[in-house]
Amino acid sequence: MITATDAKALDDADPLGGFRERFDLPGRMIYLDGNSLGVLPKGVRERVANAVDKEWGQGLISSWAGASWIDLPKKTGDKIAKLIGAAPGQVVVGDSTSVNLYKCLVAALKLNPGRRVIVSEEENFPTDNYIIQGAASLFGATIRYAKPAQDPAELIGEDVAVLLLTQVNYRTAAMHDMKALTTAAHKAGALVIWDLSHSTGAVPVDVTAADADFAVGCTYKYLNGGPGAPAFVYAAPRLVEQTAQPLSGWMGHKHPFAFVLDYEPGEAMKRYICGTPHILSLTALEAALDIWTDVDMAALRTKSLALTDLFMALIAQECGRHDLKIVTPRDHVRRGSHVSISYENGYPAMRALASRGVVGDFRAPDLMRFGFTPLYTSYTDVFAAAQHLKAVLDQELWRDPAYAVRLAVT
Ligand SMILES: *Cc1c(COP(=O)(O)O)cnc(C)c1O
Numbered sequence: 001m002i003t004a005t006d007a008k009a010l011d012d013a014d015p016l017g018g019f020r021e022r023f024d025l026p027g028r029m030i031y032l033d034g035n036s037l038g039v040l041p042k043g044v045r046e047r048v049a050n051a052v053d054k055e056w057g058q059g060l061i062s063s064w065a066g067a068s069w070i071d072l073p074k075k076t077g078d079k080i081a082k083l084i085g086a087a088p089g090q091v092v093v094g095d096s097t098s099v100n101l102y103k104c105l106v107a108a109l110k111l112n113p114g115r116r117v118i119v120s121e122e123e124n125f126p127t128d129n130y131i132i133q134g135a136a137s138l139f140g141a142t143i144r145y146a147k148p149a150q151d152p153a154e155l156i157g158e159d160v161a162v163l164l165l166t167q168v169n170y171r172t173a174a175m176h177d178m179k180a181l182t183t184a185a186h187k188a189g190a191l192v193i194w195d196l197s198h199s200t201g202a203v204p205v206d207v208t209a210a211d212a213d214f215a216v217g218c219t220y221k222y223l224n225g226g227p228g229a230p231a232f233v234y235a236a237p238r239l240v241e242q243t244a245q246p247l248s249g250w251m252g253h254k255h256p257f258a259f260v261l262d263y264e265p266g267e268a269m270k271r272y273i274c275g276t277p278h279i280l281s282l283t284a285l286e287a288a289l290d291i292w293t294d295v296d297m298a299a300l301r302t303k304s305l306a307l308t309d310l311f312m313a314l315i316a317q318e319c320g321r322h323d324l325k326i327v328t329p330r331d332h333v334r335r336g337s338h339v340s341i342s343y344e345n346g347y348p349a350m351r352a353l354a355s356r357g358v359v360g361d362f363r364a365p366d367l368m369r370f371g372f373t374p375l376y377t378s379y380t381d382v383f384a385a386a387q388h389l390k391a392v393l394d395q396e397l398w399r400d401p402a403y404a405v406r407l408a409v410t
Contacts (some may be wrong), residue, residue, distance in 0.1 A: 002314060007383035010306070015299050019375040022291055023224075030381045030388075032360040035198060035338045035371030038224030038288075047287035051280060072282040073273050079289040080223070080232045083297070084196060084215060085206030090234055092269045093285065094277055095247075097197055097218045097231040101131045101164070103245035103272060104214035104233065108162040108191040109139050110244055115161035119190070121146035125170050128195055132164060152176075153184045160190040167205070168198035168336030171363050173308075173328045175203065175336050178210040186211065197221060200232075202304060202337035202373075204297045207234055222337070222373060223292075225285035233272045240268050249274035291375065303374040304337040307382055311339050311370060314386035322393045327367065338371040347410070351403035352392045358385045362410045 011017060024040045025031060031039060055063040064070050077091035084091070095103075105118070118132050122145045129145075136143050141161070146152040156163060163185040168175045178194060185192045193214040199205050201222030207215050215234040219225035235243055244265060250256045252273040254264040265271035312326055325342040329335045343349060346368040350360055360370040370385065392398055 002310070002317060002383070004380070004383050007310070007379040010310070010379035014303065014379070016295075016303050016374055017378070019291065019295070020378065023376045025376060028357055030358045030385050032358065032370040032372065032377065032381070032385060034224070034373030034376070035202070035221050035369075036361055037220055037227060038222060038373065039376055040226070041224050041288045041291055043290065044224075044226070044284050044287040048280060048284050051283040056279075069277070069279045069282075072279060072286060073277050074269075076219075076282055076286050076289060077232060077269065079286070079292065080200065080217075080219070081234075083200055083205065083223075083292060084217070084234065085208045085210075086215075086234050087208075087237075089268060090237055090240075091232050092272050093219065093232045093282065094230050094273050096228075097195065097216050098127045098131055099247070099274070100216040100231050100233040100272070101128060101193070101195065102135060103247055103274075104193045104216060104235070105131060105135045105162060105164060106139075106246040107235070107243040108193060108214060109135065109141065111239070111242065112161040112189070112191055115159055115190070116141045117144055117157075117160045118142070119144045119146070119152055119155045119160050119163045120165065121148075121150070121152055123148050123169060123171065124164070125166050125195065125197070128164060128166060153181055156185050156188045156190055158188055160185070160188060162191050162193060164193040164195070166195040166197065168203065170198055171327070171367055171369070172340055173198070173336040173338045175199075175329075175334050177333075178205070178207075178212065182210045182212055198336055198338070201292070204301055207236075212236065213239060219285050219288075223285070224288045226281065226288065229281050229285045229288075230278050233269070235269065235272065237268070240271075243271070245272055247274040251275055251277070295375065300374045304372060305332050305335065307372040307374065307377055307379065308335060308337065308339050310379060311372065311382050311386065314383065315339075315341065315389070318386045318390040319393055324393075337373070338369055340367045340369045342366050343368055345398050347406065348398035348400070348403035349389070349392050352397040352400065353385075353388055355403075356388045356392070358388045360385075364410070 055067040073092045076093040078088040081091040191213040196217035200217045220229040248263045252271045328339045350362045
């Protein structure tokens, strides 16, 4: 029997416990949705206010150089590089994950011109598959999808140009073995693009050790960059100078302010920048990333697994008599940092939970999804969340008709 006292003891012994006060957590909310939109880190508000009032308001155009606005895609990229096993200069930030996927996918197809098959999986995040479909239609490529639970390695033959996968699945939190799949793809002569949206800041990642060709990822989830924060992109240094991404905008030009007729790609990752950087968003992200200089990723992973283990144990203990099915892998090496539970009345149950201050989200058709962000989620939060879920289920609070109506964003 796990008790509140046990959860409190885990919090008291938590080496990452001190990070919670570096975030502006709203009142009494138990926020288990940091895998969708991270919490506001303290200090971000002031940095954005400064960028608006001083850099923009007073400095105006001079701030491009004077406040180093022009360097923000690289500066924020360098901070993220450390979290994914890349070196400074190997990551830039800009555009959305979807757009960066497109850049990498087309660059990879161009590097592998004799092949026209793209491998992904049916359960990949929708935008990944939609971008694949868009690029495939332009390049006359064929898409081969792994079925749920099928190993994508089975689909990699000598005709495959690119393997594009998300490391941690957005629904189930199932985690791929980046190194094994990359090695298998390389053996067959295919290039690999990894979407690290649910990995970065959640699990240790090493694109260099895995020998990934390209990687992209989101910064508004575990990196807490704020709503719509721009995404990052990585290309392996052994490849980057040979790559040509298709969105050849002026800010990725070797000399943007030469205003010449013809495009010439900038050095290394600069070519992955397209247009004018989103300065206010990048300012928020840069400030949010400061926290990570103090984070021990091994400790973060240990706590992430402990939080998800505790939640799964509490679901069994508190909600065992209800028809819930945990779809997240029990096996540590195969698990990211959220837990999803399949339940017929999942949508209204999540709404009922939210009305009690426990915020997770819902993924169609029936998944209740709970994100565990080790920097600000406590074991006590996990215990309380399970108690609330028990109340929602035991008392059938989800039956309130108000919760049946789907909101525009779930
Ligand atoms: C969140 C997420 C995205 C987001 O893409 P945007 O273009 O930033 O909206 C992409 N891929 C995965 C796997 C994600 O989890």
